[in-house]
Amino acid sequence: DMFHVFLHLHMLQLVLFFWLLYLASFLGFAGFWLLLSEPCNVGVHDFWEAFRFSIETQMNIGYGADDSFFNNCSEVAWVLPTQSLLGIVLDTFLLGMVFKRASRGSNRAKTIVFSDTAVLQVAGGCARLVFRVAEMSATPLLQARMEVYCVQHHEDEACPGGIRIEVATLSLEDLTADARTGVLFFGLPAQVSHRIDSSSPLAPPPPRGAVGLDPPHDPKPEAVRRHLRRSPYMEVVVLVSGTEDASASNVEARHSYTLDDIFWDRMFVPCVYVDRKGRHCVDFESLHDTVPASWGQVAEVDRRISSGLPRGELNNEPAFW
Template identity: 35%
Template structure:
């Protein structure tokens, strides 16, 4: 439900609560044989009781009539309960981690290139919020399906973590600085789950051929951290399939200097350019 509708529902429930107790106060006044209580005065009494803003009626105690005491207690406790529930729901809605995690964006594609005689896979991450999340870290996993000896509708899923070359966990504990676009790099070496033939010296053409032979491949990227306002933990996820890999490419520049400050061009954030042979 949109936030504006949620606030409207809260207001309607409060108003209906005041109106319902208005009639009960009129009934209580008749039972106490007190002065006739008009709807307007009864509504004000109901409003003042639930909101505890102070009584404005002449005699809220109905000449010391004991019959109104239970009604006064019930409405006061109900008002406290409604305040507790609605404020908790409002806080939960405003501080939801899902909304905060949506400020982290991932590049639409991952690039594969060869550097220093080794195949590497890279993607780009950035945060669009003004207040960056606290101590963000990134993890990557390779997900594929294992072949089963007997035909079945079910699949055997294999999930393996991928060691990151950048960010280096030995430097700043692998924490990211997401205010500017940050590259995450995985080296496809002998210990990489993407190396289907670990003992073989692999080039980028060999890697592309091996990936094409796989029936299913998903590279899952997870960024986790804490919200700077609420302190709640949050997690953003993105996945790349075989079709999202761009071979022999690199990311295009997407940051310019404007009036002495860095400015990110998010239209160019996802662009890639082919490498020169």
């Protein structure tokens, strides 16, 4: 519909459109007022006087007519309310556009921050894909939910171009969410984890002849690493949606991780601490920082960072591909 077409225009295009719309209205009714000037005693003598009179009528900024009753002319009884109502409609349309653009969810979605990189960690003999997401606004989203999808390319001669595109969902674990409703708690940054087991879209395919065997074995971390390294294309798409409380508008933030954004055998540094007053504080600069998993416990990470390790050395290792 036309409303949403105009709503998605660039702001400069929208301003130009309304400027031309108002100008066309002023010019059109200026012609009517010029025609009615003599019989209805409007008091305009040329087109530019009629143009200014048209602006005064539509914008309600005061009259300069010699006869405020227009010589009891019946034509004015139609032209005057028509232009006034048209001005109200244009003003309403303009204000509605400005309000919708100012309150739409894309602006609010900028306060949802995702870690720049994701990591593949090895825990319990199984690989896990881990990333972070946080809310920078003091007022978190209402009914926030998260969905994660994986887009992969597979070589398949039966498909056009020899590439088969697969889109699959990734199940999440250890997520700060209500197990019954799936609603996220965004009071603190959430560390999202996906376990790469035998049913994961990121797992390598089973060996030939092993299909149908029960139960399937979870892939070894090195097998996952080799499989993803040989993958022609893989992208993890993260969607966070919720409701903004002030305007009740729907908000959706998106982020994606490609193979170049995923690091092998690393861990995120702590980004939440408690100050002297007992308040939880979030260091958003540390939200993106990772260190080698060989550093071990959180205490060791804190010790190395506090010993003067430059921040630039935290993420100086390339992705494992």
